[in-house]
Amino acid sequence: MTLLLNEENQFPVLGNQAPEFEAQTTHGTLHLSDYKGTWLILFSHPADFTPVCTTEFIAFAEIYEELKKRNVELLGLSVDSVSSHIAWMRNCEEKMGVKIPFPIIADLNKEVAKKYGMIHPEQSKTETVRCVFIIDPESKIRAMLYYPLTTGRNMNEIIRLVDALQTSDKHNVATPANWKPGDPVVVPAPKTSEEAEERLKEGYDCKDWYLCKKKLPES
Amino acid sequence: MPCISADGKPTTSGMATLKSLKDGPLTPEEIAGKTGQPLFKVRSGLRELKNAGFVEEATDKFVLSKNGSNLIQ
Numbered sequence: 629m630t631l632l633l634n635e636e637n638q639f640p641v642l643g644n645q646a647p648e649f650e651a652q653t654t655h656g657t658l659h660l661s662d663y664k665g666t667w668l669i670l671f672s673h674p675a676d677f678t679p680v681c682t683t684e685f686i687a688f689a690e691i692y693e694e695l696k697k698r699n700v701e702l703l704g705l706s707v708d709s710v711s712s713h714i715a716w717m718r719n720c721e722e723k724m725g726v727k728i729p730f731p732i733i734a735d736l737n738k739e740v741a742k743k744y745g746m747i748h749p750e751q752s753k754t755e756t757v758r759c760v761f762i763i764d765p766e767s768k769i770r771a772m773l774y775y776p777l778t779t780g781r782n783m784n785e786i787i788r789l790v791d792a793l794q795t796s797d798k799h800n801v802a803t804p805a806n807w808k809p810g811d812p813v814v815v816p817a818p819k820t821s822e823e824a825e826e827r828l829k830e831g832y833d834c835k836d837w838y839l840c841k842k843k844l845p846e847s
Numbered sequence: 848m849p850c851i852s853a854d855g856k857p858t859t860s861g862m863a864t865l866k867s868l869k870d871g872p873l874t875p876e877e878i879a880g881k882t883g884q885p886l887f888k889v890r891s892g893l894r895e896l897k898n899a900g901f902v903e904e905a906t907d908k909f910v911l912s913k914n915g916s917n918l919i920q
């Protein structure tokens with residue numbers, strides 16, 4: 629399910645199935661379902677051979693190995709051709725010394741961009757804004773970031789977000805503001821007064837009955 | 848295309864996928880484990896190899912077709 633922004637643009641919803649697609653990429657034809665069983669970061673950039681996008685692509689390439697350790701793949705997208713993507717990737721390698729190891733969708737007809745609400749006309753009528761969709765192994769949308777054309781994304785935050793989602797799934801907990809791996813996590817709020825009473829005896833670090841934290845075992 | 852070149856022949860990664868099947872049918876996950884290729888790449892590659900007639904799909908596993916077997920001999 630998606631929200632309709634206007635006749636052409638849909639807007640995905642957290643927790644829903646990510647819209648399926650078939651797309652031409654620098655690694656051949658890919659379907660969203662090819663990523664089933666792995667986490668996927670689908671991200672868009674406004675255009676090849678532009679300065680902020682180039683810094684972001686290099687930064688994404690630099691965190692790729694860290695992401696792979698977390699069973700996460702990267703998939704870029706812009707409204708450019710496969711040839712343009714290849715030329716830009718080669719330029720990044722020749723001029724910046726960074727090989728781009730992940731595929732990039734050539735979304736010339738904006739088919740994928742429209743399914744994911746990547747075109748924001750007040751920013752640009754033709755280019756995609758800087759989106760990040762974190763999609764889990766069951767193809768559900770777990771997090772979305774939308775940045776304007778002027779502002780490059782923060783890779784540490786993207787890794788932190790992946791760590792937080794995977795930690796929540798593994799331990800059935802939530803993560804507080806500015807959480808990072810190793811920090812205490814939030815125990816889900818109690819649903820009954822009995823649970824509220826009992827949790828005070830669990831040995832958690834409780835500020836009150838509704839705000840309790842605990843350390844996770846070292847993994 | 849990752850597994851089939853413009854002249855219709857398997858690429859290096861396509862050949863690696865075909866060779867991984869020489870001892871019998873495998874799932875995409877098993878092929879990924881055997882070849883070291885990412886799972887998404889194995890799945891998209893198998894789709895191309897199947898369309899080109901080099902592999903066949905049997906339930907959840909893939910097996911070499913006659914053409915595929917001949918190619919890796």
